Amino acid sequence: xxxxxxxxxxxxxxxxxxAAQQDALRKATKIEWATMGFLVVTTTLxxxxxxNSQAMKAAWIEDLLSFLPPISFLVAARMIxxxxxxxxxxxxxxxxxxxxxxxxxxxxxxxxxxxVESGLGLLKAEHPTIGGIELFGNTIWLGWLMMAVxxxxxxxxxxxxxxxxxxxxxxxxxxxYADADMNKADWMTAVAxxxxxxxxxxxxxxxDYAAALIISTSILRDGIRNTRGxxxxxxxxxxxxxxxxxxxxxxxxxDEYLRGLDWTRDARSRIRDEGHVFHVESFVVPxxxxxxxxxxxxxxxxxxxxxxxxxxxxxxIPVAELPxxxxxGATSGGEH
Amino acid sequence: xxxxxxxxxxLPAVLLFLAGCGTAFPADPEGTLERVQGGTLRVGASIxxxxxxxxxxxxxxxxxxxxxxxxxxxxxxxxxxLGADIEWVAGTEQVLAEExxxxxxxxxxxxxxDKTPWVTHAGLTRPYAESEDxxxxxxxxxxxxxxGENAFLLELDRYLMAAKESR
Numbered sequence: 107x108x109x110x111x112x113x114x115x116x117x118x119x120x121x122x123x124x125a126a127q128q129d130a131l132r133k134a135t136k137i138e139w140a141t142m143g144f145l146v147v148t149t150t151l152x153x154x155x156x157x158n159s160q161a162m163k164a165a166w167i168e169d170l171l172s173f174l175p176p177i178s179f180l181v182a183a184r185m186i187x188x189x190x191x192x193x194x195x196x197x198x199x200x201x202x203x204x205x206x207x208x209x210x211x212x213x214x215x216x217x218x219x220x221x222v223e224s225g226l227g228l229l230k231a232e233h234p235t236i237g238g239i240e241l242f243g244n245t246i247w248l249g250w251l252m253m254a255v256x257x258x259x260x261x262x263x264x265x266x267x268x269x270x271x272x273x274x275x276x277x278x279x280x281x282x283y284a285d286a287d288m289n290k291a292d293w294m295t296a297v298a299x300x301x302x303x304x305x306x307x308x309x310x311x312x313x314d315y316a317a318a319l320i321i322s323t324s325i326l327r328d329g330i331r332n333t334r335g336x337x338x339x340x341x342x343x344x345x346x347x348x349x350x351x352x353x354x355x356x357x358x359x360x361d362e363y364l365r366g367l368d369w370t371r372d373a374r375s376r377i378r379d380e381g382h383v384f385h386v387e388s389f390v391v392p393x394x395x396x397x398x399x400x401x402x403x404x405x406x407x408x409x410x411x412x413x414x415x416x417x418x419x420x421x422x423i424p425v426a427e428l429p430x431x432x433x434x435g436a437t438s439g440g441e442h
Numbered sequence: 443x444x445x446x447x448x449x450x451x452x453l454p455a456v457l458l459f460l461a462g463c464g465t466a467f468p469a470d471p472e473g474t475l476e477r478v479q480g481g482t483l484r485v486g487a488s489i490x491x492x493x494x495x496x497x498x499x500x501x502x503x504x505x506x507x508x509x510x511x512x513x514x515x516x517x518x519x520x521x522x523x524l525g526a527d528i529e530w531v532a533g534t535e536q537v538l539a540e541e542x543x544x545x546x547x548x549x550x551x552x553x554x555x556d557k558t559p560w561v562t563h564a565g566l567t568r569p570y571a572e573s574e575d576x577x578x579x580x581x582x583x584x585x586x587x588x589x590g591e592n593a594f595l596l597e598l599d600r601y602l603m604a605a606k607e608s609r
Binding site for chain 1: 466467468470565566567587588592595600604
């Protein structure tokens with residue numbers, strides 16, 4: 107483990123987000139509050155027309171679960187403002203990862219529960235019963251109201267999801283990314299629920315369970331994917347891009363820069379994603395008989411820190427030979 | 443996203459189907475409403491105060507004139523609207539709930555309220571009347587219908603709401 111010492115005016119990395127990211131964080135916070143406001147309205151509306159449809163119940167529970175990512179994000183956004191302290195020398199950015207894990211586990215559990223419940227309903231052939239409701243003095247079929255409400259709730263999350271997706275990239279925020287990804291797929295839930303209720307209306311009682319199965323499968327899949335991502339991030343998986351598709355290019359950039367210095371023969375780095383920001387440990391092998399001076403080391407570190415705001419914590423360790431047990435693989439990331 | 447395409451394909455299909463049939467919506471999976479119209483309405487009745495009373499409380503087969511009470515009057519009105527004859531069956535709530543679950547009854551009455559435990563066996567109508575018991579607790583009264591027979595249920599709900607208003 108590296109040791110980060112406070113060292114006068116020397117910067118070991120960015121402890122605060124730069125202006126553009128601060129701005130993105132503010133915007134994202136606003137959008138997440140808007141999401142919560144929207145969810146309060148939709149969960150109330152859907153609850154009022156819930157009835158006996160399993161698909162509607164699944165959609166409602168998914169709406170309730172949709173509160174978790176925004177809450178996690180907002181809580182984490184508060185925590186990361188704290189500077190590293192004596193008891194938390196690595197800072198508080200990991201709170202993002204913890205929030206991510208909590209939300210992901212909740213999704214997984216509820217998805218599995220709904221899947222089993224819907225499957226049992228289908229096996230037991232419990233015909234969903236939906237009767238009339240009084241509306242402005244007329245008795246209409248409650249199913250019509252259900253479909254109308256689901257139609258209303260279909261579009262706004264998609265718009266919110268797109269807005270969040272952009273900010274997630276700017277902020278390198280995986281909770282925001284997961285939230286945006288779920289929002290973008292939210293219209294499918296609405297359509298599936300509508301199809302389920304329409305199926306009941308046509309006398310196809312199983313259509314409701316089929317729709318509920320589709321919805322719960324999508325919840326479960328979101329849950330498993332997010333749990334996997336959150337757990338591996340907490341286990342110090344190497345830093346990936348915000349959507350987890352490839353190793354973050356910063357690792358390669360740092361290694362190339364360090365190798366290019368005239369006093370080094372080789373260099374490799376380990377990078378951990380702390381949530382928003384990275385902790386970088388770079389091992390450098392000095393060239394023959396040229397142990398670097400303190401000034402050269404300082405200069406190299408400053409240059410790496412300046413490469414990207416995400417380099418929050420950077421240490422350079424001169425070594426006689428690269429420690430292969432810490433750096434398995436032939437490449438330093440970004441090449442795959 | 444395989445799921446996404448499946449769902450996206452489902453919606454137009456559903457809408458087309460809806461536009462195509464347009465006849466009965468909602469429809470009964472077991473065709474209860476069609477069967478009872480001009481046919482026989484099989485009604486389970488459980489004795490309960492002013493709601494269901496028997497003039498010859500012998501159990502088993504009852505003649506139409508043997509059953510009185512507020513629920514009985516409502517059922518008669520509904521049967522008249524459907525042009526149906528009533529076949530009354532007397533029994534305890536539990537027996538009648540089992541019967542309706544297995545499709546041997548079309549309707550169960552007996553001053554049941556919306557907190558009835560028989561929701562696993564049958565569907566509930568909208569509350570059509572309210573009463574207060576000795577402990578001051580409010581009961582919203584409902585009837586039991588076969589699970590998922592939504593056309594039949596909607597027809598009954600409409601009748602009950604209209605009857606509630608005309609009172």
